Amino acid sequence: MAHEVTILTEAELRGLVKLDLPAVEVVERAFSALASGTVVMPPILSMAIPQANGEVDVKTAYIPGFDGFAIKVSPGFFDNPKIGLPSLNGLMILFSARTGLVEAMLLDNGYLTDVRTAAAGAVAARHLAPSRVETATVIGTGIQARLQIEAAHLVRPFSRVLVWGRDMAKARACAADLTERLKITAEAVSDPAQAVAQSQLVVTTTPAEDPVVRAEWLHPGLHITAMGSDQAGKNEIEAAALVAADLYVCDRVSQCELLGELRSAMAAGVWRGGTPPELGEIVAGRQTGRTSDDQVTICDLTGTGAQDTAIATFAMKAARKTGAGSTILT
Amino acid sequence: MAHEVTILTEAELRGLVKLDLPAVEVVERAFSALASGTVVMPPILSMAIPQANGEVDVKTAYIPGFDGFAIKVSPGFFDNPKIGLPSLNGLMILFSARTGLVEAMLLDNGYLTDVRTAAAGAVAARHLAPSRVETATVIGTGIQARLQIEAAHLVRPFSRVLVWGRDMAKARACAADLTERLKITAEAVSDPAQAVAQSQLVVTTTPAEDPVVRAEWLHPGLHITAMGSDQAGKNEIEAAALVAADLYVCDRVSQCELLGELRSAMAAGVWRGGTPPELGEIVAGRQTGRTSDDQVTICDLTGTGAQDTAIATFAMKAARKTGAGSTILT
Numbered sequence: 246m247a248h249e250v251t252i253l254t255e256a257e258l259r260g261l262v263k264l265d266l267p268a269v270e271v272v273e274r275a276f277s278a279l280a281s282g283t284v285v286m287p288p289i290l291s292m293a294i295p296q297a298n299g300e301v302d303v304k305t306a307y308i309p310g311f312d313g314f315a316i317k318v319s320p321g322f323f324d325n326p327k328i329g330l331p332s333l334n335g336l337m338i339l340f341s342a343r344t345g346l347v348e349a350m351l352l353d354n355g356y357l358t359d360v361r362t363a364a365a366g367a368v369a370a371r372h373l374a375p376s377r378v379e380t381a382t383v384i385g386t387g388i389q390a391r392l393q394i395e396a397a398h399l400v401r402p403f404s405r406v407l408v409w410g411r412d413m414a415k416a417r418a419c420a421a422d423l424t425e426r427l428k429i430t431a432e433a434v435s436d437p438a439q440a441v442a443q444s445q446l447v448v449t450t451t452p453a454e455d456p457v458v459r460a461e462w463l464h465p466g467l468h469i470t471a472m473g474s475d476q477a478g479k480n481e482i483e484a485a486a487l488v489a490a491d492l493y494v495c496d497r498v499s500q501c502e503l504l505g506e507l508r509s510a511m512a513a514g515v516w517r518g519g520t521p522p523e524l525g526e527i528v529a530g531r532q533t534g535r536t537s538d539d540q541v542t543i544c545d546l547t548g549t550g551a552q553d554t555a556i557a558t559f560a561m562k563a564a565r566k567t568g569a570g571s572t573i574l575t
Numbered sequence: 576m577a578h579e580v581t582i583l584t585e586a587e588l589r590g591l592v593k594l595d596l597p598a599v600e601v602v603e604r605a606f607s608a609l610a611s612g613t614v615v616m617p618p619i620l621s622m623a624i625p626q627a628n629g630e631v632d633v634k635t636a637y638i639p640g641f642d643g644f645a646i647k648v649s650p651g652f653f654d655n656p657k658i659g660l661p662s663l664n665g666l667m668i669l670f671s672a673r674t675g676l677v678e679a680m681l682l683d684n685g686y687l688t689d690v691r692t693a694a695a696g697a698v699a700a701r702h703l704a705p706s707r708v709e710t711a712t713v714i715g716t717g718i719q720a721r722l723q724i725e726a727a728h729l730v731r732p733f734s735r736v737l738v739w740g741r742d743m744a745k746a747r748a749c750a751a752d753l754t755e756r757l758k759i760t761a762e763a764v765s766d767p768a769q770a771v772a773q774s775q776l777v778v779t780t781t782p783a784e785d786p787v788v789r790a791e792w793l794h795p796g797l798h799i800t801a802m803g804s805d806q807a808g809k810n811e812i813e814a815a816a817l818v819a820a821d822l823y824v825c826d827r828v829s830q831c832e833l834l835g836e837l838r839s840a841m842a843a844g845v846w847r848g849g850t851p852p853e854l855g856e857i858v859a860g861r862q863t864g865r866t867s868d869d870q871v872t873i874c875d876l877t878g879t880g881a882q883d884t885a886i887a888t889f890a891m892k893a894a895r896k897t898g899a900g901s902t903i904l905t
Contacts, residue, residue, distance in 0.1 A: 247585075250682060252582070252903060254903060254904065254905040255577075255905050256905070285622050285623060285624060286622075287620055287621060287622045288620075289620075290617055290618075290619075290620035290633055290635070291617060292615050292616075292617045292635055292636075292637060292644075293615060294615060294637045294644075294672065296637075296639060296672075297672060297673055297674075297675075299675050301635070301644075301646070301670070301675065303620055303633050303635070303646060305620070305622055305631070305633070306622075307622060307624045307626075309626060314622075314624075314631075316631070316633060316648050318646050318668060318670075320670055320675030320676075321675065322673075322674050322675035325674055325675070328674075330674055330676070334674075334675050334676055334677065335677075336668070336677055338648060338666070338668070340631070340648075340650055342624065342626075342627060343627055343652075344627075344652050344655055344658075344660055344664075345624075345627075345629050345631065345650030345651065345652035345655070345664050346650075346660070346664055347664065347665075347666055347682065350680055352580060352677065352903065352905035353905075354905060571903070573582060573584060573682065573901070574584065575584040575585050575586075575682035575683075575684060
């Protein structure tokens with residue numbers, strides 16, 4: 246039976262969905278739902294294509310109360326830059342949660358993933374960072390370095406950002422962008438330890454395979470969001486830090502055990518803390534979060550299908566309201 | 576970076592891809608590749624949505640030598656017929672195997688799945704059925720009952736078909752359709768045992784949860800393709816038949832163990848045959864298939880991502896040749 250499918254391009258989606266508080270709030274709602282136990286979120290489907298130095302991940306989740314569910318496909322082909330193409334790509338498909346019919350193809354080339362990933366950082370900062378953040382540090386200089394700081398600034402309006410990366414020129418470019426976007430002081434720094442020492446909020450956004458943040462750098466009144474590790478083999482935070490922190494939180498325990506900082510800490514035999522709380526449980530008030538501004542907290546984000554379903558339904562709602570996109574009958 | 580994505584509707588795909596020998600051959604090539612050990616085919620991503628009596632499966636495979644790989648999403652929402660919608664739906668997305676960029680959206684509503692599923696039946700019949708088939712029986716009266724017989728007829732041009740289903744009226748309708756399509760004698764029958772007794776080729780196409788084909792019905796010179804079971808809980812062939820047959824073949828052992836006839840036979844403790852050969856190994860000549868027309872063979876088809884990649888690249892090649900479909904820049 247023929248039905249209409251809405252097609253939204255990256256340009257249209259960039260017009261419809263911004264990294265703003267409403268986007269943070271829909272992602273927060275997805276985390277809260279995750280804690281309810283009624284979300285269905287299967288393990289990530291992952292396929293390596295060694296012949297092309299590529300990989301593809303597929304994520305999805307059904308969240309009761311959301312009209313649709315997304316299937317998100319994220320290819321990463323790491324030789325693409327050699328031929329002038331971006332490494333990361335992808336799209337989301339939105340299905341009706343009532344009939345399973347395809348409702349929309351969101352040809353976002355990864356844009357919605359960027360937004361929902363940064364929005365999760367804001368959710369973590371909102372619920373785990375000290376109530377006052379004056380200085381934030383970002384480790385890494387890519388798109389997520391910029392977006393994570395923008396997102397965190399929505400919920401903790403700090404006045405100063407420090408940027409550290411292995412490439413000082415890239416760190417300077419990132420700092421310049423952040424100054425322009427947020428109208429605050431942003432500076433590239435050469436010593437990550439000193440930057441962390443001055444910060445109440447640190448976000449790590451690298452594909453590091455060896456820790457860039459040391460346990461000895463932890464200090465009272467610090468929150469770290471580690472969003473870089475989303476695969477076995479990646480590791481941004483020294484394992485001992487997870488144990489030394491007052492609170493270590495996962496976006497999804499089952500994913501962090503396989504793909505996140507928790508995996509490295511377990512592999513090193515360092516983690517003996519049992520099952521960590523999940524961010525959604527803290528959002529929903531089912532687990533205790535930070536209890537004083539002096540505590541040290543760490544949040545490990547691997548990226549969940551629930552965020553994809555949240556941002557895709559959010560985008561489609563905006564498209565319906567404005568009549569954006571084209572439709573095809575199939 | 577903006578790039579073009581081709582969009583093909585169900586109507587366009589029905590014009591481009593037919594259930595014919597070229598379609599069978601591309602699926603056969605996928606099976607042959609599966610035997611080479613170079614195909615990457617991750618486990619099926621499966622999500623149940625009990626609130627809507629629904630489920631979604633995602634399949635994919637990378638096949639060296641194919642330009643693209645498909646991600647196929649198959650929702651099944653079993654309350655849909657109550658509101659006048661089909662239970663099964665879905666689409667395929669074709670990605671470049673070199674860059675991971677989205678190349679095409681195949682909005683087929685399950686049509687390509689129907690074709691590649693029937694084509695696999697033809698591959699099984701070509702490599703496992705006795706060289707001469709005069710009478711074929713199909714168990715089941717749905718779309719796959721029709722397509723499986725059409726496909727098998729391409730490789731074993733039998734002159735007579737018997738159709739059995741629980742609903743005699745549906746069996747008659749199916750037989751009438753087959754007579755019209757294949758210009759051969761097709762008749763609905765009330766006794767499946769008698770039908771099997773008269774047949775050299777039997778295809779089972781039901782969602783049965785209790786066996787419809789008994790081990791005692793096996794007779795020399797019989798091939799059975801069981802394509803109905805694609806989920807734990809389904810079972811069309813009595814477990815003892817798998818053991819009694821001279822040869823039992825899987826489309827993919829790892830899938831049949833979880834979703835196919837092999838699962839039931841293992842659960843019943845009946846299967847002690849070790850690891851069965853795969854259809855692709857027989858196609859590629861790496862395992863021995865039928866060695867005489869008197870043998871009894873059974874092939875268990877659960878449906879593989881390799882078939883999806885094969886049919887999707889085949890469809891896209893045809894679209895390129897004819898300029899079919901529309902394009903969108905994203």
